[in-house]
Amino acid sequence: MRNTRTLTRRAVLTAVSVTAALVLAACGSDDADSQAGAGSSTSASAGAHNAQDVSFAQGMIPHHQQALEMAKLAADQASSTEVKDLASRIEKAQDPEIETMSGWLTSWGEKASESSGGMDSMPGMDHSAGSAMPGMMDDSDMGMLKKASGADFDTMFLTMMIEHHKGAVAMATTEKDKGRYGPATSMADDIVSAQTAEITEMNKLLGKN
Known part of the structure; x- marks a missing residue:
């Protein structure tokens, strides 16, 4: 019973860690895309x-x-x-x-x-x-x-x-x-x-x- 709980807890923690990593990666990508887009937009509008x-x-x-x-x-x-x-x-x-x-x-x-x-x-x-x-x-x-x-x-x-x-x-x-x-x-x-x-x-x- 204890082994089952331990395995379950590990599985949950692993899932949470993976989800958090994916969310952070997505945010980082969005920020980069946003900054790149903003830069190109500003440059284009200025000229x-x-x-x-x-x-x-x-x-x-x-x-x-x-x-x-x-x-x-x-x-x-x-x-x-x-x-x-x-x-x-x-x-x-x-x-x-x-x-x-x-x-x-x-x-x-x-x-x-x-x-x-x-x-x-x-x-x-x-x-x-x-x-x-x-x-x-x-x-x-x-x-x-x-x-x-x-x-x-x-x-x-x-x-x-x-x-x-x-x-x-x-x-x-x-x-x-x-x-x-x-x-x-x-x-x-x-x-x-x-x-x-x-x-x-x-x-x-x-x-x-």
């Missing part, structure tokens, strides 16, 4: 981009550059403290974004901008406005802004920048919908949020609801 991402960067860089050109005029020509503050914030936000987008294009082996008038085929463009990109000012608009000063400059700057921001929001919305590169779609989301808020702010400064 993956599509034509929309390229178009977004190539279009938004000159769009931002014109916004900076307009904003820099405010320091000497604006009369409103609110307008000067807004212009300063636009510079601080958009200058780093230009550098970031330029870095993406370099890493992708792409040019900083379309060189053959390709802007016309870019997503989110409004051809009815007669400009290559939505919200962009033409030479005549920029000429008038550069000559304006005081309250006239404030009104002109706000009016133009509202349209400029609306164009940027349209371009960023397209990127959010069709882009593939995570950092680009994330920046696009930031642009939509920030510039939509600034449009509201500028409308209030103009006395509009």
Whole structure:
């Protein structure tokens, strides 16, 4: 009887040991597979981009550059403290974004901008406005802004920048919908949020609801 109990106990202990070993082995395999999968997924998502991402960067860089050109005029020509503050914030936000987008294009082996008038085929463009990109000012608009000063400059700057921001929001919305590169779609989301808020702010400064 004692021998039977001993054999039974040994059999149970052996079965438990084998089961535990199998469970540990399975967990180890799952963890390894999970880590390997995570690594490959992270690597792929970080490097993956599509034509929309390229178009977004190539279009938004000159769009931002014109916004900076307009904003820099405010320091000497604006009369409103609110307008000067807004212009300063636009510079601080958009200058780093230009550098970031330029870095993406370099890493992708792409040019900083379309060189053959390709802007016309870019997503989110409004051809009815007669400009290559939505919200962009033409030479005549920029000429008038550069000559304006005081309250006239404030009104002109706000009016133009509202349209400029609306164009940027349209371009960023397209990127959010069709882009593939995570950092680009994330920046696009930031642009939509920030510039939509600034449009509201500028409308209030103009006395509009």
